[in-house]
Amino acid sequence: MSTADQRHVPVLGPEAVEMLAPRAGGTYVDATFGAGGYTRLILATAGTRVIGIDRDSTAIAGGASLLAEAGGRLTLVENRFSALADICASQDLTYVDGVVMDVGVSSMQLDSAARGFSFRFDGPLDMRMGGTGPTAADVVAHAAERDLADVIYIFGEERHSRAVARAIVAARKEQPITMTRQLADIVARVVRSKPGDIHPATRTFQALRILVNEELDELEQALAAAERVLAPGGRLAVVSFHSLEDRIVKTFLAERSRTGGGSRHRPEVAQEVPSFQLLNRKPVVAAEAETEANPRARSAKLRGAERTAAPAHASASSSPWPRLVDVLRGG
Incomplete structure (x- = not known):
């Protein structure tokens, strides 16, 4: 298999799309389009429509052939995945049936010396996804x-x-x-x-x-945006590659799926109605065959949940991590 072909095989791709359970007539968001691997698997179900999002113009340009093959069932948008709710609105979509995210840097970006993501090749110290x-x-x-x-x-x-x-x-x-x-x-x-x-x-x-790339802020915002646009019964599938990402996804889904109200010691504490139901309590990890073929898959974790009919929860990040604007201005 060539390097180009391997790029179309996303990590935990079949598992993530199986978790989405695409159906004919459904509309899905591939929030991190990359080389189009998840999108291609979703489009294999006849009658599906996909909105593919990527902040990397190279990825959008590289999707031209898949766009042509899709026969009008694929729309590509160059933007951050945190904007997915606004992107759906711009496509006259109030709700969608599924959202898939593959969080972090892509193999295409790592393999390009000019992008500066890796020290395997000498290149300018850039690292911008956009x-x-x-x-x-x-x-x-x-x-x-x-x-x-x-x-x-x-x-x-x-x-x-x-x-x-x-x-x-x-x-x-x-x-x-x-x-x-x-x-x-x-x-x-x-x-x-x-x-x-x-x-x-x-x-x-x-x-x-x-x-x-403000990746952790982007992930938090994208998860909240997915919660707003998923229809009842719609599904969210997220593949993460390191503990910081997985912790955010795990915490988000745990908070959104928690049931029960206050305790007998604090009965006045009201619990919001769960907006998600977990599809897996333990993350799905790659099989040995996949990790042998793609070492990057060793750290991958897939988590998913199904949207309930409850309203989206209020979102307010108080995460204490550094922000780019603060670091550059010195405080």
């Missing part, structure tokens, strides 16, 4: 040492975050840090690893990517 906004190089150049350390610790779960931040600030005084391998080498000098461990810069790169 084509606008500050780059990772901007963050590395302007963020205060304290803020860099917080970003790397929280988003990268890097124990040596303070040493990494200190090394970055020292290095940028000597010359601008603009290339991926340049940054990877700086990190590798202060984070030691044993044979068989992941590269010392892996967690720092993850942290910068999450910050630059």
Whole structure:
């Protein structure tokens, strides 16, 4: 199988689409279109319609052939997936029958040196999924040492975050840090690893990517948007690839599916009517054959839920993680 063909096989694709249970005449949102893998599987059910969303213009352009094959059943929209409710409204859709999300960076983005997501290839330190906004190089150049350390610790779960931040600030005084391998080498000098461990810069790169693309905020907003647009009986399927993402999805679905009111100690505490019913309490993980074919699948977790007829819950994030705008302005 060629690399191009592999890109059309999404991680946990059959499992996620089986969870959606697409039916003829149903309308579905592929909130992270990528190479169109989930969309292709949904369109295999005759009479379905798909709204495909991706903030990456390259992904939208790459969907041209699938768009032609779909015979009017596919609409592609270049936008953030947090905007999916507004996108549905723009398509005159009050409700949809299913939403699927594959959270995080795509293989296509990782494999492109010019995008700067990976240090496997030397390229500009960019990391933007879309084509606008500050780059990772901007963050590395302007963020205060304290803020860099917080970003790397929280988003990268890097124990040596303070040493990494200190090394970055020292290095940028000597010359601008603009290339991926340049940054990877700086990190590798202060984070030691044993044979068989992941590269010392892996967690720092993850942290910068999450910050630059505001990934956790986007995920929270996208989940709330899906809750608003799913019809009763509509289904949500989310594939995540690291613990930060999975924790957000798990918490969101747990809160939205919780039943019961206040306790006898606090009977006045009213519990909102559940807006979702869980489809799986434990996440679905990839089978051994899939992880052997695609190592990225090892960390994948699939969670799903079915929408009830209850109103959407109020959404207000108070998550304490760093925000891009605050990091760039120094506080």
